[in-house]
Amino acid sequence: MIDLTVTHPIGDRIREVLPPLPAALANGALAVASLALLVTVMAILLVWLERKVCARFQARLGPTRVGPFGLLQPIADALKLLMKENLRPTATDMVAYYLAPLLPITGSFLVLTVIPFDHNLQVANPGAGVVFVIAASGLGILGTLIGGWGSNNKYALLGSMRSGAQLFSYELSMVLCMLLVVMAAGSASLREIVLSQQGTVLDWWIFKLPGAGFAAFLLFLISSTAELNRGPLDLSEAEQELTGGFHTEYAGMSFSMFFLAEFVNMFAAAALGSTFFLGGFLAPQIGVHAVDAVLSFVPGVIWFGLKSGFLIFLYMWFRWTFPRLRIDHLLALEWKFLLPVSMGNLLLGATLVTFGLLLP
Amino acid sequence: MNTPSSPSAPAPEHRLPPGFALHASGADGSQEYFLNMGPQHPSTHGVLKLVVRLDGETVVEVVPHLGFIHRAIEKMGESETYVQYLHLTDRMDYLSSHINNLGVCMAIEKAMGIGVPERGEYIRVMVSELQRIQSHLLWWGAFGMDLGAVTAFLYGFKEREKITALFEDLCGARLTMNYFRPGGSNADVPENFIPRVLEIVEEMKFTLDEFNALLSANPITISRTQGVGALSRERAISYGCSGPVARASGVNFDVRRHAPYSIYDRFEFDVPLGQNGDCYDRYRVRMEEMRQSVRILEQAAASFPEGPHRAKEKPVYKLPAGSYFSSVETARGMFGTYIVSDGGLKPYRIKSRSPNLSNLAPIAEMAAGGKIADLVAILSTLDIIVPDIDR
Amino acid sequence: MNLAPIPHNDHLFVRRLKQVGELLRGMRVTWGYLVRPSRVVTREYPENRETLTFPERFRGQVVMPHDAEGEHNCTACTLCEKACPNGSISILTTKNIADKRVLGRFVYRLSSCTLCNLCIEACPFDAIHMGHQVDNVEAASYERAALDLILNKREGR
Numbered sequence: 001m002i003d004l005t006v007t008h009p010i011g012d013r014i015r016e017v018l019p020p021l022p023a024a025l026a027n028g029a030l031a032v033a034s035l036a037l038l039v040t041v042m043a044i045l046l047v048w049l050e051r052k053v054c055a056r057f058q059a060r061l062g063p064t065r066v067g068p069f070g071l072l073q074p075i076a077d078a079l080k081l082l083m084k085e086n087l088r089p090t091a092t093d094m095v096a097y098y099l100a101p102l103l104p105i106t107g108s109f110l111v112l113t114v115i116p117f118d119h120n121l122q123v124a125n126p127g128a129g130v131v132f133v134i135a136a137s138g139l140g141i142l143g144t145l146i147g148g149w150g151s152n153n154k155y156a157l158l159g160s161m162r163s164g165a166q167l168f169s170y171e172l173s174m175v176l177c178m179l180l181v182v183m184a185a186g187s188a189s190l191r192e193i194v195l196s197q198q199g200t201v202l203d204w205w206i207f208k209l210p211g212a213g214f215a216a217f218l219l220f221l222i223s224s225t226a227e228l229n230r231g232p233l234d235l236s237e238a239e240q241e242l243t244g245g246f247h248t249e250y251a252g253m254s255f256s257m258f259f260l261a262e263f264v265n266m267f268a269a270a271a272l273g274s275t276f277f278l279g280g281f282l283a284p285q286i287g288v289h290a291v292d293a294v295l296s297f298v299p300g301v302i303w304f305g306l307k308s309g310f311l312i313f314l315y316m317w318f319r320w321t322f323p324r325l326r327i328d329h330l331l332a333l334e335w336k337f338l339l340p341v342s343m344g345n346l347l348l349g350a351t352l353v354t355f356g357l358l359l360p
Numbered sequence: 361m362n363t364p365s366s367p368s369a370p371a372p373e374h375r376l377p378p379g380f381a382l383h384a385s386g387a388d389g390s391q392e393y394f395l396n397m398g399p400q401h402p403s404t405h406g407v408l409k410l411v412v413r414l415d416g417e418t419v420v421e422v423v424p425h426l427g428f429i430h431r432a433i434e435k436m437g438e439s440e441t442y443v444q445y446l447h448l449t450d451r452m453d454y455l456s457s458h459i460n461n462l463g464v465c466m467a468i469e470k471a472m473g474i475g476v477p478e479r480g481e482y483i484r485v486m487v488s489e490l491q492r493i494q495s496h497l498l499w500w501g502a503f504g505m506d507l508g509a510v511t512a513f514l515y516g517f518k519e520r521e522k523i524t525a526l527f528e529d530l531c532g533a534r535l536t537m538n539y540f541r542p543g544g545s546n547a548d549v550p551e552n553f554i555p556r557v558l559e560i561v562e563e564m565k566f567t568l569d570e571f572n573a574l575l576s577a578n579p580i581t582i583s584r585t586q587g588v589g590a591l592s593r594e595r596a597i598s599y600g601c602s603g604p605v606a607r608a609s610g611v612n613f614d615v616r617r618h619a620p621y622s623i624y625d626r627f628e629f630d631v632p633l634g635q636n637g638d639c640y641d642r643y644r645v646r647m648e649e650m651r652q653s654v655r656i657l658e659q660a661a662a663s664f665p666e667g668p669h670r671a672k673e674k675p676v677y678k679l680p681a682g683s684y685f686s687s688v689e690t691a692r693g694m695f696g697t698y699i700v701s702d703g704g705l706k707p708y709r710i711k712s713r714s715p716n717l718s719n720l721a722p723i724a725e726m727a728a729g730g731k732i733a734d735l736v737a738i739l740s741t742l743d744i745i746v747p748d749i750d751r
Numbered sequence: 752m753n754l755a756p757i758p759h760n761d762h763l764f765v766r767r768l769k770q771v772g773e774l775l776r777g778m779r780v781t782w783g784y785l786v787r788p789s790r791v792v793t794r795e796y797p798e799n800r801e802t803l804t805f806p807e808r809f810r811g812q813v814v815m816p817h818d819a820e821g822e823h824n825c826t827a828c829t830l831c832e833k834a835c836p837n838g839s840i841s842i843l844t845t846k847n848i849a850d851k852r853v854l855g856r857f858v859y860r861l862s863s864c865t866l867c868n869l870c871i872e873a874c875p876f877d878a879i880h881m882g883h884q885v886d887n888v889e890a891a892s893y894e895r896a897a898l899d900l901i902l903n904k905r906e907g908r
């Protein structure tokens with residue numbers, strides 16, 4: 001039986017000094033507070049990174065004015081958005097209109113609660129962590145759907161209908177890719193999945209399942225790009241066609257919630273990718289003792305950040321290189337290509353696992 | 361544009377907006393709706409308004425609405441002298457302002473029998489071709505952005521800036537040039553003009569390869585453009601399309617080749633022709649045109665003569681009574697200038713035949729049955745300049 | 752010249768491989784920009800204001816050069832006023848001590864000027880130029896009246 005309790009020096013200390021219920025509450029509050037801090041910092045960092053990286057892809061400099069290297073630019077942006085009037089067009093559905101921006105960020109927040117950032121750095125470790133992740137990420141879809149519908153705008157409606165069609169279908173192949181790893185690791189707990197990749201770099205699931213792992217990684221990358229609503233698969237925003245899609249009518253803080261959720265979501269997806277395929281917080285080991293010792297000296301949270309950062313960079317690279325797909329091509333790509341391939345890949349992975357054809 | 365009110369017309373509350381056909385073209389039970397694209401929309405490039413009749417994402421009908429940037433340039437021309445009128449043509453097709461100027465200058469020269477010195481003709485050809493490349497570079501960037509590749513937009517502008525900087529040195533302006541004058545141009549080229557043109561020519565070869573690597577063969581671009589918005593040769597002719605739009609449909613017509621003006625008959629260049637008339641052919645025709653313009657520039661730079669840049673200036677330009685026509689090939693097609701003179705200092709009537717109105721006309725036919733994204737791609741490859749339509 | 756036909760005869764699998772190759776080729780282009788800082792084209796205005804130069808022919812706005820004694824070349828012949836297509840120039844004349852018609856005020860309305868250069872070309876005395884200094888280019892102002900300029904510093908003689 002797997003022990004699911006997360007142990008952390010601070011959490012343990014609290015459990016020692018307080019009776020069980022207050023300890024659980026205090027631990028929960030601490031976890032939420034630190035996650036909120038992480039989300040804020042991540043959002044600021046990613047907004048800055050996106051603007052800088054995008055600028056350099058485009059032979060520009062990006063933000064340079066606010067703070068060193070423009071690092072404080074996202075804060076200036078956030079302040080500007082905060083001070084803007086929170087406009088609501090009269091013909092909108094008030095409940096739906098104000099509820100919608102909260103859902104995507106809640107979804108990505110929930111996903112982050114089960115991500116293991118380090119050996120002992122995880123808010124909760126449910127045995128069915130993968131199922132929880134899939135369920136929580138569905139909230140984001142709901143947000144775009146409700147927002148587009150509640151806006152009472154044809155562009156917004158088109159955008160949200162697109163996002164409904166797109167996200168529901170891409171969820172499938174993304175889940176199938178995750179399922180492959182769950183099957184191979186023999187556990188749906190995210191921490192167990194990471195720990196199942198202990199050993200050298202070749203023990204990461206991307207390499208350990210010959211062929212199937214890498215294919216699953218690529219499929220995950222594509223379908224998570226669609227899940228994230230990022231170019232070239234940002235059909236529901238599609239500025240050039242739908243003038244912003246589901247968030248056409250949003251302004252000020254409500255808009256910035258959508259905006260923030262996009263970046264936090266990106267971090268969550270990258271975190272999932274590195275957890276499932278790249279060994280999560282494990283240091284890369286190459287089998288040479290001296291080098292390995294140095295590598296494992298670096299804390300796991302740094303490795304986790306680097307791996308997620310690599311995936312985030314890939315997302316940015318895709319976005320700032322490719323043109324956008326058309327909606328029917330996008331759905332055809334999923335239903336006619338990605339879904340069959342990921343099913344076949346799952347089958348291949350099952351065969352490999354059953355017959356023990358893994359890399360040694 | 362009145363709504364027909366035949367007995368079979370639907371109830372008033374279901375009356376269609378102006379310009380739409382009444383018959384229901386969608387399938388049974390379809391829920392068609394109307395969407396205003398523009399005048400403020402990222403992809404209508406300026407102030408074009410398209411009223412789109414949609415069935416879900418599928419475009420049933422498109423009706424363009426014009427006139428948002430009508431400035432009565434032709435009417436204003438009637439109260440200005442011929443030379444003053446030149447600067448207004450800058451503001452029609454602002455990406456081909458040199459070539460527009462050239463069209464008016466040629467009509468004046470034809471009327472007054474003014475010759476242009478050899479060097480002046482070379483300047484005209486080289487500047488026109490630079491302008492064509494400049495315009496196509498901007499189009500390439502805008503096309504990339506319309507398809508969602510924002511990076512392409514920046515690359516297009518980055519390369520265009522080199523030619524814009526050259527124009528800045530040449531005539532002091534970046535967009536509204538007002539450089540050509542009857543009999544030549546208002547100033548000689550700066551000293552380092554030819555070396556800089558050759559530099560741009562060399563860079564263009566590299567740039568075009570880079571552009572091809574980024575967008576031309578990209579499977580997403582191809583899937584977005586191939587077979588989308590096809591315009592047959594016959595329809596292109598009947599709509600009066602010209603320029604790359606017509607040539608992509610296989611209409612072998614280029615004013616530079618088939619009614620040569622200035623000294624275009626002295627240079628070797630090809631007129632690229634497409635077969636399918638779809639967005640991808642229009643894209644490839646423009647990419648090839650840039651290469652051909654580079655070829656012309658190379659030839660012209662190699663034989664650039666010395667001498668005066670302008671024929672002796674007349675104190676006033678007074679056209680003999682009569683009517684005069686000239687046509688030039690701008691980056692978008694045939695630009696004709698028709699001047700009626702009553703012998704006075706100012707034209708009695710000036711009429712411009714601008715390529716963009718005719719090029720926009722087939723959009724309803726091309727976009728019907730496609731998706732919204734196709735409409736954007738079609739609009740982008742038609743490469744219209746709205747101020748040139750409204751004038 | 753017809754465009755080269757697009758090849759369709761590849762096997763589907765080969766075609767897909769080629770398409771992936773094309774995607775990677777596009778990514779290599781953007782990567783080339785990311786890793787080479789020398790390809791950044793941004794110029795940081797207004798930080799570079801001191802070193803910012805414009806070409807000699809740049810049409811910033813019409814200026815009237817004055818020599819060391821503060822004299823200008825304008826004789827109030829009004830050729831520029833006549834050349835202006837949109838009435839941006841008004842020449843107000845006055846009489847000098849010898850009862851000769853001279854320039855009183857050279858009124859130049861930058862707000863309606865299209866910078867077409869026709870006035871400069873019309874001037875037979877080289878009295879007006881197109882300014883190409885940074886100050887001539889930065890013409891933005893909060894009120895429209897600030898764009899109505901009087902170019903001469905003193906009356907003509």
